[in-house]
Amino acid sequence: MIIFNTILSRFGEQGEKTGWTYILLPEDIVQKLKPGNRKSFRVSGLLDKYPLKQVALIPMGDGSFIMPINANMRKAIGKRKGAMVKLSVEADEKPLELNRDLMECLEDDPEAKAFFFSLPPSHRNYFSKWVEVIKSPQGREGRIADVVNAMTRKLSFPEMLRSRKTLRGEK
Numbered sequence: 001m002i003i004f005n006t007i008l009s010r011f012g013e014q015g016e017k018t019g020w021t022y023i024l025l026p027e028d029i030v031q032k033l034k035p036g037n038r039k040s041f042r043v044s045g046l047l048d049k050y051p052l053k054q055v056a057l058i059p060m061g062d063g064s065f066i067m068p069i070n071a072n073m074r075k076a077i078g079k080r081k082g083a084m085v086k087l088s089v090e091a092d093e094k095p096l097e098l099n100r101d102l103m104e105c106l107e108d109d110p111e112a113k114a115f116f117f118s119l120p121p122s123h124r125n126y127f128s129k130w131v132e133v134i135k136s137p138q139g140r141e142g143r144i145a146d147v148v149n150a151m152t153r154k155l156s157f158p159e160m161l162r163s164r165k166t167l168r169g170e171k
Helices: 027-033 071-077 100-107 110-118 121-132 137-152 157-168
Strands: 002-007 021-025 041-047 050-059 065-068 084-091
Touching: 002 021, 002 027, 021 027, 027 084, 050 071, 100 110, 100 121, 100 137, 110 121, 110 137, 121 137, 121 157, 137 157
Parallel strands: none
Antiparallel strands: 002 084, 021 065, 041 050, 041 084, 050 065
16 A cells, blocks of 8 residues: 655646646656556545545556546545645556446447447446446436447447537537
8 A cells, every 4th residue: 555645736728637636646656556557547545534446547658647536536525726635545456347227228238238348448437437426316317328329329438428418509
């Protein structure tokens, strides 16, 4: 387990990462977690006292990695950009569990299921987590329907999100 204090940062203009809150993990820390690794991987542990389970670390190309800190994490720890946090993590090699309800619905549509499982594991995880984060049953049902529809249409995650905005008349 690696334990260290660090500061929450936030991207300004950074393409698709614009506005993300994150923690920077320097190369020496990452090499202690997963020696020789240069690809995205998952960690579990604690952010202050907030439990982390299978959170992705994303390579930045220079040997360092970032850990995106989503709104739920920020609310749980009550901190924002510039705040000091304590990170206690270890590499988590367990496969990410996909949302059960989504998997059940994909069973009913072999074409959608086939496309879903043709995607890289990280992309399948995007879809699954997008369904998982919604707490209301109605919200989850709607998102599951959107994912199955996207799989039938062979859309990537960003394409699905753009398609949803177009259907709703959003910009």
